[in-house]
Amino acid sequence: MGGRCAQDTAPLSTQPGGGQQGINREASLSLDSLAKNLAELSDESKPLVSSKLANLSATSPEEMVLFLEAWPEMGFERRRQIASQLVELAEEDPKLNFDDIFIACLRDPDEIVRVRAIEGLWEYENHSLIDHFITMLREDRQESVRAAAALALGKFALLAELVKLRPDDGAKVEKALVAVIDDQEEQIEVRRRAVEAIATLTLPNVTEIIQEAYQSDDDKMRVSAIYAMGRNSDxxxxxxxxxxxxxxxxxxxxxxxxxxxxxxxxxxxxxxxxxxxxxxxxxxxxxxxxxxxxxxxxxxxxxxxxxxxxxxxxxxxxxxxxxxxxxxxxxxxxxxx
Structure with missing residues (x-):
């Protein structure tokens, strides 16, 4: 994963299996250190320390197992705090990579954690997330999560416009956003975020969507229409x-x-x-x-x-x-x- 430093090469041990044993010891020490780190992060009586949160960057599969075991045991508020600070740290330092943690948190039972997870994946461009964001947009019970998912799909709409996304994936994103925009029973916050998200696509139906949003009786939808006009670049x-x-x-x-x-x-x-x-x-x-x-x-x-x-x-x-x-x-x- 990005952000992970390559291990320095070193002479292998002359003892049979010595090199592998050394690697195993290092891995064991790393897991022990992470376990202690997670225990401290779980302690709500202590303030969160940025350096300890930064240690969660670029986790290995084995480390993710430990994280996934510890995460549900933390309280809602603590998980919210950690997720929010991980987003801030990732914004401040591009070398930090919490993608695996954010992807895992997309399924968190708490809506605020799910929203923060979506925000944390803003620069994650792997098309594997498209279906998951579409499912969240359609099915998540919380309005804030659906709205965040709509905005997240906007990144993939832009990639489609730049011909950096497979045509079938681009069509899938467009269809999902249009469906939400046309759904009069959906909350206005979700629909207007979908308008903002789809705006980068230079298609006739998108121009119509923005124009209709601008003519809306809802002030927030009109604000989104103005924002969408800038993203549309026409x-x-x-x-x-x-x-x-x-x-x-x-x-x-x-x-x-x-x-x-x-x-x-x-x-x-x-x-x-x-x-x-x-x-x-x-x-x-x-x-x-x-x-x-x-x-x-x-x-x-x-x-x-x-x-x-x-x-x-x-x-x-x-x-x-x-x-x-x-x-x-x-x-x-x-x-x-």
Missing amino acids: PAWLPTLVKELGNPDNEMRFEAAGACGELGEEEAVPHLVRLFHDLDAQVQLCAIAALGKIGSNEAEAALREWLNHPEEHIRGAAEDAMEELGFSKDPFPFKII
Whole structure:
């Protein structure tokens, strides 16, 4: 598995079977150490220690057996804490790999643990998970889990759009998401997450899905439609997004700004610049980040004016956007001679 270090090669023992015995001793010590680690993690009277959680990275099959024996014995709250912190650790350090643990936790009886497991597998692109996520989307009793499963399928929809997924798997993902979107008895939270997930597919029916979501009477569905327009990457959505940059609702303006950045159309720049003075700080920051993604000369000029802003978080956002802008204008700055 990724993240596991290869063992250093060393001379084999001259004694018959000595090398294998050494390996067995090391494996035994490793399992003993993991057993102690799991015992400490199970003790709810003690705070969780990141270094001990990190030791769960890249578990071997034998270590997973120990983990699966210890995991059900822990309380719900402790399992939730561990699952949440494993997700955070994996985000902070790409070298850590808890995939096997997250896959096992997809079947946990606690809904929060299942949601965290899905979140932890965000970068796991093996198609073997598609059927499991579809089953969770259709059958899990908890709305939060179904919604998370819908978002997880969005990753595979993107892979299908990039022709990095087998056609039959891509069709399976599309069919599952469309079925949920069309299910009027399903909770709006699940349906709107499915709209967001399917948005990366450049298909006529997807355009219709996004348009219908935008015309919905439900505010949350409309927010998801705006987000989906950005993921859909069709410049035809730009007039709608520019219009929504003036929406009185903060969340709609925020998503519209982000979607403009995803489209990368220079026409949006002057409209985004006006949001630099928005009363909502998150909308301000999103507009600044969007200019960095668009990367035009006009966007650069606007960002430079904010590099000396008196508020640190605005300056920092402008600096980050300038870095993004510089990369988008010249992704290969080193000339090949």
